[in-house]
Amino acid sequence: MHEEIAEQQADVTRLLLHHVQAPLAGAQYIRGILPVPAPAEAVRVVTGAEASDTPEQLTAYEVPLRADSDLLTAYGIVGILRTLLTRTRIYSSDSISTVMGMTLVSVDPTSVDPAACTPDDNALTILRCIAHPFTEERPDPRLRGFLFLDQDRLRLYLDTEDIPGVIGADVRPSGAVTALLAALPSLITEEERMTADATDPHCSCLVDLTHW
Structure with missing residues (x-):
């Protein structure tokens, strides 16, 4: 369910x-x-x-x-x-x-x-x-949501088969977007990057990629 x-x-x-x-x-x-x-x-x-x-x-x-x-x-x-x-x-x-x-x-x-x-x-x-015809193949990571936090900070809400729960990932839209998208699946699974954000109930952990 x-x-x-x-x-x-x-x-x-x-x-x-x-x-x-x-x-x-x-x-x-x-x-x-x-x-x-x-x-x-x-x-x-x-x-x-x-x-x-x-x-x-x-x-x-x-x-x-x-x-x-x-x-x-x-x-x-x-x-x-x-x-x-x-x-x-x-x-x-x-x-x-x-x-x-x-x-x-x-x-x-x-x-x-x-x-x-x-x-x-x-x-x-x-x-x-x-x-973009429908496909039953699930993307990984899967985008569950997003939120604009300021003019150059976007929070992505993602889930992946490798990590339980929803991962929040903060990115800069003005940054190197192509390189970020290519590296994103591996970056969000690196435990040393994970922190908690007690103010955000929508994710179980947070990864800050704004300086990546």
Whole structure:
């Protein structure tokens, strides 16, 4: 059951990546997708204005990944978030908290009428399926989420068959990206690089690759 949710978190991340550059709704972009640790079956989608990267500028929406016995798809999550981001909504106090300094909103999907897919959404689905057809082969490491921490610090949430749990890896987008991507699978498994980050509940250990 845990692997099913882990795979769904990875799929949501993969399918929503383009909203880092393309608005999700209005002037709101996706600035992070956080894999909620087991046993919870949820994902946290972080939104904010373009290039926002400080906690006070961001809001995280925690969305359950299962409705009854069915898994909620990335497209369903987009529809829910578009409704929340474009309509005035009053939240109860017990649905608001904080995580990593950000406002965290717990979403009840049954109380939200999701926005319909747009023609551009459907066009992207067609193009993506042709350009990158689905494969059952699991990438290793697998991207479970990400978060922009500042203008030149991006945290990747990864898992690998060699290490239990989720690994947080901090990288510099302005760095030597090609070399980093080639070395990443081995770098994240080096135990001497691993530290803990008590402020981040989404990873079991952290690897700082910003100076690599």
